[in-house]
Structure formats: C-alpha cells, structure tokens
Amino acid sequence: MSQSPPPVRHDVDLLIVGGGINGAGIARDAAGRGLSVALVEQDDLASHTSSASTKLIHGGLRYLEYGEFRLVREALIERERLWRMAPHIIWPLRFVLPQTNAPRPAWLVRLGLFIYDHLGGRKALPATRTVSLDRDPLGAGLKPGKAKAFVYSDCWVEDSRLVVLNARDAADRGAAVMTHTRLVEARRQGQGWIATIADAAGTRTISARGIVNAAGPWVADVIGRASEAARDKGAPRDKGAARDGGVRLVKGSHIVVPRLYEGDHAFLLQNPDRRVVFAIPYQGRFTLVGTTDLPWEGAPGRATIDEGEIAYLCETATRYFTRPTTPADIVWTYSGIRPLYDDQAANASAVTRDYVLDLDGGEDRAPLLSIFGGKITTYRKLAEHALRQLAPFFPQAGPAWTAGAVLPGGDMPDADFDAWLAGLAGRHPGLPETLLRRLARAYGTASEALLGTARTVDDLGRHFGADLYAREIDYLVEREWASSAEDILFRRSKLGLHVPAGAAAAVDAYLAGRPAATGRPALSIVS
Structure with missing residues (x-):
C-alpha cells in the first residue's frame, strides 16, 4: 500500500518583504493567527513611505470628490478603532477649513462634510460645525478675508511609531523581524519558496510556504526577484487585477517651519488648482505644511524635496497666514514615494489611494501576494484582506482578531x-x-x-x-x-x-x- 510523502518542512509559513506599515501590520495579524512569520526590511522599519506621511488617521475628505466612497467609509470606520487601539500615539485633531480663496462653493463643501460625518459611523469625534473666523479664536493668524469656515475632526498619528508598535507586537507573538536585511531572490520549490536574504553578516536562505510582497515603492522590483512569479492570468484578484508594472510612484513632500499660528488645531487649505494642503501643529514649536503630489519617474529610493515643491508650499502658507513663509524659514523637510495602484488617472493628485492585493498562486503554486497602494489609516483592514486572500493556503490559521486588540503601550x-x-x-x-x-x-x-x-x-x-x-x-x-x-x-x-x-x-x-x-x-x- 503506497503512502503519501511526508510534508515538506519550511522555516516559516510566511516571509514578508517590507517593513513599512503594511508589512508590519500583516506580520502582526498573521502571527496572531498562529502562523510562523519572518519579516525582512532592507533598511530601518518605516524608513521610507510610512514615515513620510502627513501623519493623519483620516477618511480622506478630498477623496469624496473622486467618488472613492468605499475607501473613505472604510477609513472612517478604522479612524476611531485605531484611536482606541493606540491612544498614546493617536489622538483627535480639529481641522479648520476656511472658505477664503476657496475654489469650491460653501454648499458643496458642507455637503461633503455632512457625508464625511455620517459615512463611517462616527461616535466619539465631534460633528462638523460652522464658525465665523473674524469672531472665533480659530481664525487667529489668518489673513482677513471671507469669515466663514467649517470645523471637522480627524486624528493625528505618530506614523513611524505605529509601524514599530505593529512590528513589536508581531515579534512578541513569535515573528522574526529582521531589519537591514534584503531579499536577493526567491524561487518556487515544491509547495513553497526558497528565498535568499542578505544582511551585514552575509547571505543565507530561508524556506517559506508563501511570500507577501509589501515592499512599497519596490513592489515591482520584488516581483522581478521572484523568478517563478510569472502571472497566472486566471488567478483570482482582490479589488481588480494589478498589471505587471501596476504601481504608480508619486512623490509627496512636506516642510516644517516655525509656528504660523497659536492653537492646537490644524487647517485644511484649498488652493486655486483645487489641491488641498494641510497646516498642522508639529512638535509644539513648529507648523507642518504639506503635501505635494508629483509623479516619480526614477528608481525607488530616498526622495528629497525640490525647489518647485518648496515654492508651492510656501506660497500656499503665505496665501492664508499673516506671517509670510519663505524658503529661509524652513527648519526641516521630508519626502516620500507613495506606491499607488496605477488606475490611469490623468494627474498624480487624482490617483486612487485604495489598495489592490494581487495574488499569484494556486493549487500547485505557492502564493506570492503583492500589495499595491493603500494608506496608513486602512493598514489593519488591508492586513485582514491579505490574510483572507491567503486563507486557502493556510487552513490552520486562526480567525481575524485585530479589530479589538490594543497595540503595545495602548492598554490604558x-x-x-x-x-x-x-x-x-x-x-x-x-x-x-x-x-x-x-x-x-x-x-x-x-x-x-x-x-x-x-x-x-x-x-x-x-x-x-x-x-x-x-x-x-x-x-x-x-x-x-x-x-x-x-x-x-x-x-x-x-x-x-x-x-x-x-x-x-x-x-x-x-x-x-x-x-x-x-x-x-x-x-x-x-x-
């Protein structure tokens, strides 16, 4: 009587490539379901896109203009959930949206804010209200102009700390987190993958049942390093199929200047080109101004702000605040490359911030799940969706669990x-x-x-x-x-x-x- 071959032994169930918010969030979720996990990051955790955000947990008010209702709703639901999970690094922030210099009529803005207030089950954050800036302290520091403004609420997040805390929780649940370690190549072997990884000590191999490609701007590069990752055109895709080269790189930059106004509130500033720019209190003594949206045509890497972006952000701040902002006022800048899903939008500002999960694998092909797009607010739901995509390959995995689980330090x-x-x-x-x-x-x-x-x-x-x-x-x-x-x-x-x-x-x-x-x-x- 013939016997079935013994099961192949692998070092880990999942090898996750990329130590940004998506990679760390998936590692945490997977480890908490009982899967063995290794995460490799070529630099430091959150050293690229995930530390270059505008540092907000928000629904994305401007995405309503592009019809992104599903994304906004998901983000709004996550907003208060994440606040409860990590009340030390996430807290409420009021936003003042002046109608000065506004290219959108007040009724349209108010309609958008009404939808924003009711789309995601808001419970703890206050609803939108209307103020007259010439009589309200919230108008201090602004140039005289149309006095009407709307005040709504979202949340602030210490973005890079959010990544580290997810990685810490993953490690506490058994994941191996390896920074300054890069994927050299990977190839399918049997029902799994053999990956070569490298750090300062040299190269070694690791075998895994599946790979998650959460490499952000390097997502296409990692696909290229997986020599057996030719796309199965019939494979199921979540939220659409990401083509080869389906990532669209967009650079966003921010400037930090001495404080432009008093108060702990932020501003959402409308520009004549219909783009919006945030002005946010930062580190007590400063104001954070951003962001820009520019196509990035070069190879992924560390981005820096250019003169055009500096001029744009300085002009925006000067248009609204009584204190002029010049390049000489800037005390710090940071830039990041966003790995967005290429939806063929005509300009970088309109490219979707939604995420696409692209699964290459099947009954006889070990899975490679590649992550395109996403925003920091929806990282936890993205991780749940990723594990749902991988569920057929890991029947031993436990159920979803992160919705009510606090992050390290959040158990207040x-x-x-x-x-x-x-x-x-x-x-x-x-x-x-x-x-x-x-x-x-x-x-x-x-x-x-x-x-x-x-x-x-x-x-x-x-x-x-x-x-x-x-x-x-x-x-x-x-x-x-x-x-x-x-x-x-x-x-x-x-x-x-x-x-x-x-x-x-x-x-x-x-x-x-x-x-x-x-x-x-x-x-x-x-x-």
Missing part, C-alpha cells in the same frame, strides 16, 4: 491618556513632567518598563540633549530595532528638531560603543 483604562499620564507622574514625582508626557506619548504603558526604578534624571544615564537619555536609547536598541541616530532621533523619539548640534554624532558614538542587542533572529521550524 478606558483609553484615557490624560488619566494614565497623571498616574505615571504620581509614580515618578522626581522626573520632569515634560519628559514623562513625551515618554507616555511615545511608549504608552511601556513607559513603566523603560523608566524602571528611576527616581530622578540622574538615574536615566547620559544626557544627549533635549530630554533624551541613555536609558531610552538602550530601550530602543533592545526592544525596537534602533541602530542609528537617525532611527532614534527622527523615527522613534521625534527629538531630531530639539536636540543640540552634535547630538546625532554623540548618539552614533554611543551606539558604536554599546553591545549589539541581538544576533540574527532564530526562525522556528514548522511542519
């Missing part, structure tokens, strides 16, 4: 950040309130583990300027994969605009002198 009673911060201050009376507030905003309840038994700042080790101490650096290396001053100052602590000159070099020197956090992550063997 009633999601009440202020009450939890008051308790933290009471437990550490010898530490400055400004330091405790920043740590609570960055790490939530994990601040207790970071602080340990510290009673005064002297217990936190070497001081690097602002309120950055060695204790926090050690925590970021050991728990959050930080390995450079840029990782720490601009993606983990957000202190890059506050530390004195020379702090980055001092942090890098300190990192070079301390022992490495870990070696290569161990990969569990599954059958």
Whole structure:
C-alpha cells in the first residue's frame, strides 16, 4: 500500500518583504493567527513611505470628490478603532477649513462634510460645525478675508511609531523581524519558496510556504526577484487585477517651519488648482505644511524635496497666514514615494489611494501576494484582506482578531491618556513632567518598563540633549530595532528638531560603543 510523502518542512509559513506599515501590520495579524512569520526590511522599519506621511488617521475628505466612497467609509470606520487601539500615539485633531480663496462653493463643501460625518459611523469625534473666523479664536493668524469656515475632526498619528508598535507586537507573538536585511531572490520549490536574504553578516536562505510582497515603492522590483512569479492570468484578484508594472510612484513632500499660528488645531487649505494642503501643529514649536503630489519617474529610493515643491508650499502658507513663509524659514523637510495602484488617472493628485492585493498562486503554486497602494489609516483592514486572500493556503490559521486588540503601550483604562499620564507622574514625582508626557506619548504603558526604578534624571544615564537619555536609547536598541541616530532621533523619539548640534554624532558614538542587542533572529521550524 503506497503512502503519501511526508510534508515538506519550511522555516516559516510566511516571509514578508517590507517593513513599512503594511508589512508590519500583516506580520502582526498573521502571527496572531498562529502562523510562523519572518519579516525582512532592507533598511530601518518605516524608513521610507510610512514615515513620510502627513501623519493623519483620516477618511480622506478630498477623496469624496473622486467618488472613492468605499475607501473613505472604510477609513472612517478604522479612524476611531485605531484611536482606541493606540491612544498614546493617536489622538483627535480639529481641522479648520476656511472658505477664503476657496475654489469650491460653501454648499458643496458642507455637503461633503455632512457625508464625511455620517459615512463611517462616527461616535466619539465631534460633528462638523460652522464658525465665523473674524469672531472665533480659530481664525487667529489668518489673513482677513471671507469669515466663514467649517470645523471637522480627524486624528493625528505618530506614523513611524505605529509601524514599530505593529512590528513589536508581531515579534512578541513569535515573528522574526529582521531589519537591514534584503531579499536577493526567491524561487518556487515544491509547495513553497526558497528565498535568499542578505544582511551585514552575509547571505543565507530561508524556506517559506508563501511570500507577501509589501515592499512599497519596490513592489515591482520584488516581483522581478521572484523568478517563478510569472502571472497566472486566471488567478483570482482582490479589488481588480494589478498589471505587471501596476504601481504608480508619486512623490509627496512636506516642510516644517516655525509656528504660523497659536492653537492646537490644524487647517485644511484649498488652493486655486483645487489641491488641498494641510497646516498642522508639529512638535509644539513648529507648523507642518504639506503635501505635494508629483509623479516619480526614477528608481525607488530616498526622495528629497525640490525647489518647485518648496515654492508651492510656501506660497500656499503665505496665501492664508499673516506671517509670510519663505524658503529661509524652513527648519526641516521630508519626502516620500507613495506606491499607488496605477488606475490611469490623468494627474498624480487624482490617483486612487485604495489598495489592490494581487495574488499569484494556486493549487500547485505557492502564493506570492503583492500589495499595491493603500494608506496608513486602512493598514489593519488591508492586513485582514491579505490574510483572507491567503486563507486557502493556510487552513490552520486562526480567525481575524485585530479589530479589538490594543497595540503595545495602548492598554490604558478606558483609553484615557490624560488619566494614565497623571498616574505615571504620581509614580515618578522626581522626573520632569515634560519628559514623562513625551515618554507616555511615545511608549504608552511601556513607559513603566523603560523608566524602571528611576527616581530622578540622574538615574536615566547620559544626557544627549533635549530630554533624551541613555536609558531610552538602550530601550530602543533592545526592544525596537534602533541602530542609528537617525532611527532614534527622527523615527522613534521625534527629538531630531530639539536636540543640540552634535547630538546625532554623540548618539552614533554611543551606539558604536554599546553591545549589539541581538544576533540574527532564530526562525522556528514548522511542519
């Protein structure tokens, strides 16, 4: 009597390529369903698109103009859900939408805001209201003009921290997260994949039952590295079929300038070309202005702002605010390349922000799932959809679970950040309130583990300027994969605009002198 061959053993169920928000979110979801996961990221977590956003959890009011009702509804539903999951890094933000210089009639804007208020089941955020800017403090700092404005609500997010917290939760659930590790090539073998990956120590192979391509701007490049990934034209696709080369790269840039107005509210500014630009309070002392939308024709990589974008954003701010904005005022800029699904829209601003999941695989072909497009607000739903697409290949996977699960540090009673911060201050009376507030905003309840038994700042080790101490650096290396001053100052602590000159070099020197956090992550063997 013949026997069936023994099952092939693979290092992991899923190999995920890309450590942005989509890759980290899928890794977390999959690990929580009991799948073994390895995530590789060629640079640092959130080092490209996911840290170059406008840092909003929002439905995308302007997408209503393009008929993107499904996307807006999904994002609006996710908005309050994500706020509850991570109340330390996500919080409400009021937006003032002046009708000054407005290319759209007030009735049309109000209609859009009515839909925005009711499309996604808003519960905790306040509804839209109308104000007269000549009588309301919200108009302070604006040039005189038409006094009418609408005030609506969305949420702010510390975008790169959202990525890190998803990766941290994935790792706590068993995933191997490998930064500064790139995919060299992958080929199908039997019912799985054999992938070659490379880091500073050299190359090695890893076998996986399936691959998720969440490489963002490099999504087409990763498809090219998977030598057996010729498209099966009959394979099922989710939300449409992404053609070969179906990614459209769009650059978005932001500027940061000294604070243009008082208050903790943001502005949504309408331009004569019908594009909108945000002006948002940033790091207490600054205003963040963005974004642009420009086609990116070059190879994926680190983008930088150009003179035309600087002029556009400065002109927009100057059109609205009494204080002129010039290139000389800019204290920092950042740019990112958005890997959007190419829907053949005529201009970059109109390209859909919806996502497309492209599955190459079948009964005798191990899966390669490629992610096109998406926005940070919908990353959790995207991950659920990705696992739904992969379900036939992983019948052992558990059900969806992330909708009600808080992220690390978010387990505050009633999601009440202020009450939890008051308790933290009471437990550490010898530490400055400004330091405790920043740590609570960055790490939530994990601040207790970071602080340990510290009673005064002297217990936190070497001081690097602002309120950055060695204790926090050690925590970021050991728990959050930080390995450079840029990782720490601009993606983990957000202190890059506050530390004195020379702090980055001092942090890098300190990192070079301390022992490495870990070696290569161990990969569990599954059958």
